[in-house]
Amino acid sequence: SQQGEEDPQALSIQEGENATMNCSYKTSINNLQWYRQNSGRGLVHLILIRSNEREKHSGRLRVTLDTSKKSSSLLITASRAADTASYFCATDDSGGSYIPTFGRGTSLIVHP
Amino acid sequence: DSGVTQTPKHLITATGQRVTLRCSPRSGDLSVYWYQQSLDQGLQFLIQYYNGEERAKGNILERFSAQQFPDLHSELNLSSLELGDSALYFCASSPPPGGTYNEQFFGPGTRLTVL
Numbered sequence: 001s002q003q004g005e006e007d008p009q010a011l012s013i014q015e016g017e018n019a020t021m022n023c024s025y026k027t028s029i030n031n032l033q034w035y036r037q038n039s040g041r042g043l044v045h046l047i048l049i050r051s052n053e054r055e056k057h058s059g060r061l062r063v064t065l066d067t068s069k070k071s072s073s074l075l076i077t078a079s080r081a082a083d084t085a086s087y088f089c090a091t092d093d094s095g096g097s098y099i100p101t102f103g104r105g106t107s108l109i110v111h112p
Numbered sequence: 113d114s115g116v117t118q119t120p121k122h123l124i125t126a127t128g129q130r131v132t133l134r135c136s137p138r139s140g141d142l143s144v145y146w147y148q149q150s151l152d153q154g155l156q157f158l159i160q161y162y163n164g165e166e167r168a169k170g171n172i173l174e175r176f177s178a179q180q181f182p183d184l185h186s187e188l189n190l191s192s193l194e195l196g197d198s199a200l201y202f203c204a205s206s207p208p209p210g211g212t213y214n215e216q217f218f219g220p221g222t223r224l225t226v227l
């Protein structure tokens with residue numbers, strides 16, 4: 001089964017800076033989702049972008065999707081210490097399983 | 113708070129034992145998913161139930177089983193436990209019809225430690 005792979009594995013920035021995380025996947029998808037996980041807690045859904053969409057915004061989050069390159073990026077603008085978490089992309093198989101497959105995540109640390 | 117509840121929060125047991133993890137989905141959600149998260153394997157999909165029926169199976173070991181009851185709560189049974197089964201186990205639910213636009217709502221997880 002396909003899997004999204006996030007890059008970088010870890011990212012350390014200062015408060016106020018922007019954070020960009022990338023996700024690459026292998027086969028055609030229906031949609032791509034980004035989730036956030038605080039240490040040891042459950043995942044929280046951030047944003048879903050459909051395969052026919054190219055960009056989506058939600059507050060300080062901006063997600064882009066390039067289906068020709070099979071990649072997506074998550075941009076967090078004006079980061080805050082509270083954004084410190086792991087971020088995962090999840091893709092589902094356009095072949096019909098609709099089961100999201102998660103990558104290993106990007107660990108983001110925002111220093112105050 | 114996602115609305116998904118999981119019990120217990122922590123579970124410590126010995127190798128060879130059997131445990132049951134419980135999940136209650138959000139009100140109105142018919143789909144329940146189980147995931148295992150460990151440091152070396154990341155977040156692995158185990159199994160999905162939809163309205164009481166098994167819908168999809170992932171990397172679930174034969175020692176593991178699950179079911180979804182008429183009230184839609186679900187249980188994950190882990191037997192003949194091994195050290196490598198130590199992990200965080202998450203339950204997630206999603207609204208019907210469980211199709212393409214399947215945002216999932218995750219519970220807080222059960223941390224299983226096998227000694």
